[in-house]
Amino acid sequence: MKRFYLVDLIVFLAACSAFVLMPLRNEFIYQRVAQRHNYTKTKRTYCTPNNTNQTEEDQVIADEATKWTMYINLSIFVPAMIVGALLTSWGDRVGRKITISIPLFGMTASSVLQALIIHLNWPLETMLGYGAIAGGSGYFMTVLIQGTTYLSDVTPLKDRGKRFTILETFIGIGGGIAGLGGGYWINAQGFIPPVWSTAAMTFVAQLLVPLLPNSLKSRARGRDTEPDNSVDKDSSNTAYSEDELAPYDSVEGAGLSAKESTPLLHRAEKTKAKYSFGDLWKSVWQVYTTEYKECEKCFGKKPKIEDLNRKNCRHGGGLHPGRPWRLWLYIISYCAYMFTNVGIMVFQTIFFLAYPLCFSAVLIGAQMSLKFIANVAGPVFVVVFQRCCRLKNQTVIMLSLVAYFFFPFLMCFAHQTWLVFVATSTMMLGSIAKPFMQAQVSSLASETEQGAAFALLSSSEVLSFLLATVSYLTMYSSTQHISHWFIWMFSAGVAMIPIVLMGIVWAVDWRTANDKRLGEENKSTEDA
Template structure:
């Protein structure tokens, strides 16, 4: 019964993600091309002229427009990502206390209001400065990344650790499908109906997701039901096989804390404190077993796992692993976002000179190859028996090859060959999040993703500043320099993941040699 509920919950979550992704990413593509058109219009030219590669005068205008578009995009993104970085960490951690559905609603409402304002701005042909309010409205709600982190936390709540990577990869595939359809339709839609119709449609679609979110079952209740089933199974196994004390149901700790139950508050300081604990301590709190850092001070100092069935207790080496995963994820998003913010300008400019249809095809192909990710990770895990860390490395290598080849792309076919390399490039972020969720208790999933959400938003800002500045500064020297820089940056997370891979392999070998010991004395 609970298994069917979790499957239905996951399908509803995928549907919400698909709808919001399509609406959000199509709006982003339309917004960038709208900015390009407005800037070109201000120079008494048209979008068609700025992409005419056969005219030297057009080439000068093209570079001027590209630089100005980069400047506007940078200022707009700063207006969005600065407030979103603060809202993201608060809303995502808050989901541990009030539930995922309420926390999901906040960024969606922000996106609906911002998209409605963008549609109004386009319809009334307001000046570009009006888009500052659009970005501010989206940022105050935490924006798209906060919704995604709530989705990953929801999956972590209702999914056993062994299946989290695959389910997160499937959810990421929904992002790919939504983004692929958005990319394929954007060029034709803009050519046929202009900018207003796509944005207005996206606003209605994202608003429709607000009626689906309440249909999601409460992940906290599902988690408690699954935990009770696991505990009953553990009790049966213990009564039939051993009389040794165990941490299985945490009875000792539960009785110890019955007289002094923990008070659950929702003040802001507690939210930040719970996030900091995840990234500064090897001990996970468990609300069910009332395990805290103070309780864990009495635990034996061994290298074996010392965790309750809900993930509370000691995880040796968790702190530095969490930071390695966090930094690697941020570098991955730095390159992903950084390459996306100037990709449209890169393709519109010389020597490629793509038209809106080709831009849509490339964008659609880029996201659509991600649809193969669930099939690939199933082969990786269940056929080839690859470890999670090795799957992460494959993803980084796919993105490294994509960025390196794009740096030399001066023909259309090279762009599409490079994009095809991303077939292997969409597994790493899913498994990084799964690894992070596996190192915390079931009551800290939101806290573990809260800092990830905030750092991802700040990474969006840093990537936007870095790549738009770098691209506009080097476009006249070397058209693909920003791509070469992206490939070099990816070497850093690959080194970090190699270190974690080696450490985890040694830890697994050590655990095989040690018998499991009771955690509480």
């Protein structure tokens, strides 16, 4: 089991690499644009009421740098949105190690290319090639989703929320270290050493991938080879009640032969046709539009849906009424959460530097450190909620989303330093909504549908990242005449969307559980 934690180290190294490159890339673009205009930037402060010290030339450089940043982000995120979904779905057929390796290789190759662009002073247009390599292999977000999908293969359903939170903590640690140290490193030694270090980190992560246990073999080990459709409990609400997770947790394993223990890896004739792009997208569409959770082993390749009851097999397959609308509500909520999260990350440093807060580098570092501590505190809250308070996953999501809402809401009134840190501290609880939403999406798919379920999640995360980067940078500058805090009001409004949608799921689950309890009580009374 300890070897499964290698995936956390791989994701940690990828996070360090990505979060060092992001500010480096933006600063390099700005400097290269300034060189084109023969412009030497003087030391400038944002801490005046109306940025009156900004010259017309400053604005020209900033506008062109923003344009190039947008072009390069598009060259990364548009192909990554498509490739990430295909790789995630493909992982159900070929295993996760291959689909983790591909984006890591792309990150390494793109870092090497960026180092050559900087060292050899190649034209800025060559950065589009950097973006094509990084995005064409899936980029950093695909590594994260592949790591999450890998863990969904090897982690019992009831423990996935906690396990995904631990993975998210490693991402936060990697991002915190990169955020705190990357800027100082660039100022001290320039661009070249940090870029080569990012290539080295992803290369080391690539070397660790072969050491990972095969998640599909680990998933298959211990499963009976005979189909088993008998389940004692009605599984119409398996994603939300711990008592109804028995079909996943009751499997105790009979030893299998080497051939029998890898059914997903030894179906060459049956799965050969499934490697086409069309079929990969079809499998994703099936997960998000049908109530049937696929399990060829127990129900066959094309079962008659009308013949299925509401019972799940031990592999998570079967009929789950209401699955499509639940999945879509999770996807929309996930997109809104990530859109706000990424958008705040994009503009908050400029906001802190500006009037009236006028943060110093020390205060910005302290605020980033507090966000880092918030990620580390996530698993602690999960243990308290699940083991001490016995809360279900959906309730944990609701509490976390409410806490997350208070971050931008309190920032709407942040005229003083202390309130910024009070608002940031709410992320200690607000950061765990993401892994628990991922866990709920995973719970609504069978074992053989995990990649397909996470494929759309992967694309939506990349899309949210792209839209947030463009929207927030544009909105922040264009709404300053309305209010310096308008962008925080907008973020608080968007943060309300997942609260409402997840509240609907929570209310339906509560009503279903209550009706079931009343039905069991009435039945017991009649029997008595």
